Amino acid sequence: MTRFWLRSLAIGFVVFLCGGAINFIVDLESTLGLDTLLRIRGPQTPPSAIVLIAMDEASEHRLGVGQDLTRWRSFHAGLIQRLQQQGALLVVFDLQFIQPHPADDPALVAAMREAGNVLLVECVQKFRHGVEDFYGREECSDTNSQPVVARDGDSNTALSEQLVAMRSVTATAAIAEAALDHAPFFLINDAENASIREVWTFFDALAEAPSLPMVTWLYYLQRSGATAQTDRPFSAWLTEQRRACRSKSDGLPARSPLQRRIDNLLCNGDSRYLNYYGPPRTLRMESYSDVYDGKVGDLQGKVVFVGRANRQFSPGKSDFFQTPYSDSRTGKMAGVEIMATQFANLLEDCFIEMPAPSGLVSGAFGLLVALVLVRFAGWTGIAISLAFASMYAGLAVWLFGLRHWWLPVAMPLLLQLPLSWLLTLAWSRYELMRERGRMLAFVRRVFPQWVGMLPAAPGQWTETANVGAASTERDVSGLCLATDIEGYTTIAARHSPREMWTLLNTYYQVLGHPVVSHDGVIADVTGDAMMAVWFDAPASSQRRAACLAALEMATAVASFNLSSSLAPLATRIGLHEGELTLGRLDAGDTSHYRAIGDTVNTASRIQGVNKYLGTKILASKSVTADLTDIVYRPVGAFRLLGRAEPVELLEIVGTVGQIDAQHNALYRQFADGLQAFRQGQWNDAARLFQDALEMNTDDGPTRFYRQQALARLQNPEQAWDGVITLDGK
Structure with missing residues (x-):
């Protein structure tokens, strides 16, 4: 049992380390696991409270602005007025108003003040070793590209590769003051061609500033009556609460389910995994020019996001990003739609979450697979482990669709499962070769006549003649284990020879396994008796191995008797150590290899004493010397048949912890x-x-x-x- 658990733990641990290392290098769980779960689940119905107004190709043509974002500003005031007439609850601009436009700004500021529901995005810039590695969006990239950290000394000296800085750039003072509120929003550089799976809720690198979707959600709750008014903008309130939460180990006190949700966002992490509703343009999207011209209705109480979003995929345009649903047909998703998706997840409390640490789940999966493969060898173990993996995959898909819970699937199914198969196969091969080597060494020492017939390699047999004359016997100091079946003659009389052959064939397989697993050698099997020996090892090792084998034999025979349809075979075991002679006995034209000597006879006599004492395992006193983990009790001194000197006997009753x-x-x-x-x-x-x-x-x-x-x-x-x-x- 100990070997079973150790082997299972070793396989599970090695597979977990290897799979974890591969997953860490290639991020397989996110790039394949999460994306696959999203695609299997399929598109979901987004909240009806969200509408995207797309600055698309049709609007570029209709309004005559082309792709120059600065030319759109003259129309934003009219759009805000149109949305106010329609009763839009909030208007969120995913646009930067960094450069002043004296001709257009007064009308825009007036419209924003009158509406009182306009939220603006702050551009987030990220610098790494100066302007050589710079991230930003649209206007703030073009007009604010100077690094936030200046060089000392020579201006040509490159900044450190480890130096990373972030800053936010707001709209002009007049426009920012006219807005209801403003907050940053940041997505990774599109040039990296990486899918957007995770978004920030707070920017701790920007003094704990909340993201624009977080701010928008709080205003939505306020205007829907779900939360109270504040005396300052929600962007400032969220920053203050975030700092207060991070300064307390127990977080903020929860007062209601909604407050617990807010506290969870405030106190637990600064990012969340997006739960996409489908491919690009899954959320309701209306053309900018259609809304501007009053052709679109049903905007009462809606949260409107305004930003650049093409209706047809245009690879050359910026501010578009890969998502798990992106392909050559759907194209990339506009940044404004990703922002709206984050707001929708906040609205429905449906971010993708891990119910338990990924490493813990993967480790448990690997251990269970290892237990199955160690317990069931060969194709049976592979089939059972495959069935278990299929059930796990089904559970992961079901939980993802039901609760948005993300269980790791790529690492367990694509890495851990096949690695477990290979490692188990390699281990079994190693043990097979180790056992064969042990048997070969024994035969070479004791039965050299058979060496010529041994396999040179698995599956290869040679029939070379014996080379030279070899000794036919060998004297060793060892330990002998003798067994006998109580009442065997009576049992044999009640069954046919065929039935007894079938019974004993299975019985000796059960009886022999503990001997072999504890490095013993089966020296003889005659009728209802078996003889095993241990030699060529330290005395303490031989004694412990023989006692453990005897205890396991007793347990195995008890289980065998419960499952047998014939009579139970009550087995008695005797142990004795001393001098042995291992060798060949010639009888006519045949040879028999045996363990011979007084030690063998005494072990046989000791097992016979079990009949009188009603015990199962008896050993001479010297067998238990220096054994600290074996429990035994003295049962007296006996003068055995044929021996003049008495023998002190002890009953082997178990191991420490079993009694x-x-x-x-x-x-x-x-x-x-x-x-x-x-x-x-x-x-x-x-x-x-x-x-x-x-x-x-x-x-x-x-x-x-x-x-x-x-x-x-x-x-x-x-x-x-x-x-x-x-x-x-």
Whole structure:
């Protein structure tokens, strides 16, 4: 079990690191994962409260302004008046009014003052090592390109690559004063050709200034009656609240669901992932010239965004950006539509969010896949892991469509899953080669006659003759494990030879696996008995491996008996260490390879004592020397059949952590009784064993010794040396 978890954790961890590194380099989760989820979900119905007024190609022709933005200003006053007549709630200009136009500005200022609902965008400029790397939009790019950080000394000296500065540029003083409010809005440089997936709610680099969609949303709530009036512009109020929130560890106190939403935006991060409603022009879009001429109705109570937006895709025009829905047919999305999309997400509280950290979800996915692949080998594991990945993908799509929750899909499905398959296959291959190498080393040491028939490589067999004469035996110091099936003769009499063959074939596979997994060697299988040996390793390692193998064998046989339709095979196990001879025995024309010696015979006799004590695993005292994680209890000294010297035996009961307090109390009570018994205090021993039986009536050693104490109480032995002599196997 420990190897199972360690292997699963190792595979899951390595796959997570590799997948995370690849995802970090290429940003696969955003560029493919999020975009795929949006496309699978498909377009959504945008809020009806939003209308875009597009300064499009038709308006350029109709108004005779061409692509020169400065020539549009003479029409903005009339547009504002038309929108005021239509009852528009708010008018948001995604345009910079940085350069004064004396001929047009007075009318524009007057219209804005009269309307009292016009919001303006501030241009955000970003500089990196001077004017060589400069970002800005339209007018503020053309007229305000001087860097915000001046060079010291030589003007030709390049600024540091690490030096990044940002600033905002507002409209002229008269226009800014006439507006209801103004705030910055910034999108990455279109020349980078990167999709816009994330937008700022606050610009902390600009003194915690809120973005224009945030300000617009607060004014919408105010004019809809959802929030109270303020004594200053919302742009200033939001900045103040943002700073207050960032200075407190517990954020701002929430007073209502709406206030909790506002506090969440104020206190948690400065950006959000946009939940696009579809490809460009999904939001309601009207032509500037049509609205200006009074051809468009149904603007009562609407939030109107005015900005540059082509109806037909024109690659050469600026202020257009890639989105997850962009392709050769739909083209790019205008900056004003992205601004309106952010406002729509605020309005419907539907930004894309991660319900849990991406790394945590990916790590859990990788671990579960590793557990499946380690538990189920080969094609079965791959099929189950593929089914699990399909269910996970379905859950991710469902949650994205239902709650706008973004679970990582690209990294788990495209990186972690195939990497887990490859790593599991490589690990299995490594273990196969390691096991083959161990078996080959054993055969070379013990059975050199077979070396010529061993595979030179997996799938390749040679039939070369043995080279030279090799020794047929070898003396080693090792540990022997002997097993036997209780009542095997009776079981065999009740079943046919074919049934017994099928039963034993499965039984020995179950019995042999713990031996092999703990680096033991199966030396012999005869009838209902199996012999395994450990050698050529440190004594403490051999002892621990053999004890763990014996415990796992007992557990495996118990499970096997529950699943078997035939009679249960109660298995007894004995452990003893000492000198062994491994070699070949010739019998006529055939040869048999065996482990031979008194150690083998003693291990067999020890397993037979289980029959008397009602135990499963017994070992000689030396087997448990220096083992700190194995739990055992002394069960007395026995003079085994055919041996003059007594053997101190111990019962192997489990590993540390498996034995509870009740069993520990029983073992202490049994130890007191055993001490009295070995001292010939039969009456005290019988009483102590009786008390132990009241703790556990099924404890075999306690029942055995109580009967022995009562028998000796009736017929005391004249020369008692504390050793029980057994007259049978």
